[in-house]
Amino acid sequence: MEGLDVISQPINFAKVIRAFPATAEMTTRKDDNSFFFFNCTFLLENLIIKVKRSLLNMSYPFRPEFQKKPKRVVVKVGSQCLVHPQKGLQRSVLKNLAKDISELYSHHVEVVLVSSGAIALGAVKGQVQSQRLPALQAASSIGQPLLMQSYQKAFQPFGIQVAQILLTHEDIKNHTRYFNLKNTFEELLKKHIPIVNENDSVSFEEISLGDNDQLATMVAEMIGAQALVFLSGTKGLWIDGQYVEHLSYCPHSLKKVHFFKKSPLGKGGIHYKLQAIQKALSLGIPAILTDYKGSTPIASALKEQAGTFFEPKPLLNLNGTKKVRILARVKPHAFIKVDEGAYKALNKNASLLPVGVTQVKGPFQRGDAIAIRFKGKVIGYGYSEYSSKDVSKILGKQTKELPKLLDFVPSRVIIHRNNLILLKD
Template structure:
């Protein structure tokens, strides 16, 4: 069962009732290549012990592509998408077999759940995923979630398992998200240059001026620290605290000890489509808006009307994600647009009443409704 109340700092991990743990390929890979049995068993020992105390756990695990390299005779992670997909197809079954055996030794059942970020954007898929995961957790199962790498495209190239983990944490209403990699924490500069660990991030301002690396030292992952920070920030902004640390610190992390970098919550739960808009959406165009519209959108939380738009850039259709910028080019917000880039130019600077009279009632509405808009 989920805990009804939690402390505000990392000690909440001691009693958290539902936790999402993400592990990257670099943490599971051996020096010789492929999945390291020792690394996988060490992680499973920690997670199974916690599961057997009653905590509900979801493991978001990368590693399918890495596991498929050796059986295909590949010496390194392939660059082309088709071979990545082939390696994922071969490796996913091997990865799940190892997890099944390792957790089984502790009397814990596991299941395979393959998702993409896109699956969590579609309302029916979202509901189905929630129902399935919730039922598995109630049955005492540890769901092992991975991207559906065999058919995914964008996710494979940009290491979205970190962000997928944040979305899964949001989906199942987790108490916390733990992101494990081969780096023990976020630092204020290169660790080898004597940088200091950033123990706590209370909000975006704490990361101003911090240089964040993009790749792990093992060379088989794709996200690096940058996607972990993005995922932790995404979770924190939606009311779920997150910890970023090394896989070797998994036991200490779940015990609430002072390891890694803790991202405390700085927002409340919001619809998953707004999380997607803020962090994952592929932006199709830009609307430059005047000062009045900036104030209405940012400060008064109003919809964007055609009268406040001064220019349109890009090619997009109704329902596509676009960004809104002020006259200096600073991004103000993102949203789902109600008109195409073909329709909008003739609407600029005109009131909805005027547009309704001259173009028809279908034009007498917002360009972006406030419910489909996120301020950045």
């Protein structure tokens, strides 16, 4: 691109050196002028590389709804987009994805691809028809290497290497694993396209992420993405029969939302996509729901205003990274319902006691982030001090009764106020 190899403004070496004080101190101690000049040249070259990357990123024509040009993008593609129930893998879709992602890559926009399709592909190739968990896990084991091999071939013409990351909810929940994963992403994003999927071959209900829509939002928070694109079987969101191009919120009620069919072997659908989008918006990440069909599905969504753009609406009470992670790690489809007394107490900055819980939906383990519901609406999220099995034993009970009901009582509350996020209307 013209102009990127020329810096019209003079470089102030003093400013460059001050930007790297440790190196500047080292170089000023040297009497050898050539050594000093070498270090200044090295610093200058790195500065020019950063400027070039910044200019390349700015040159990608993102759609005007983005308040800031994204430097990192997460793209989620579902089974329905990639695998035909009879014909198998749709290689033309992979080629289109690789082409769009390579364009972003050439503009120094970093991309993580969250890809379903392993179970669906394995079911076709391995002729797996059973819906039992062991059969689905076997299908995943067959399909995952085939899927990655196909991605590798799709990106090969663009000179881009892909990398595989398989996750369970335990990897996101565990503090040490979380930061190890974060560091792995940081390293891979320098030269590779990470392709992420749930580790279906070992997942079971208690450690399952639920669906890759939720996983995409978790990954977006982890890597600090500024855009999240959901590729699906619809051009966007339809409400009351009308296609919606831009929303400043994510619908809580699905009564007026048009539902499109999900893949027979997929876990998602519009309901779960909207849940994931709602979470992303609360984290301050804009999201786009768009069609996977067409020769440039990702580029059309990011540049040409295709699909529905969801404007981010970050929660005002997400103070500190701890509460951000609570929201990002919420276990899908796991929640507890509370009564009016508990609802009022929570809004007065109290912890959630067993006596105020009326119903539990799981499964979830102690330490999982779960939703709190009141009158059919999610009012908050928090880390549970008990598993779903134990909550079912103590719901509606007084704190003094807990030792009689459980062998182990780790806490007098179900969710402590320090591990709680309340959603404000």
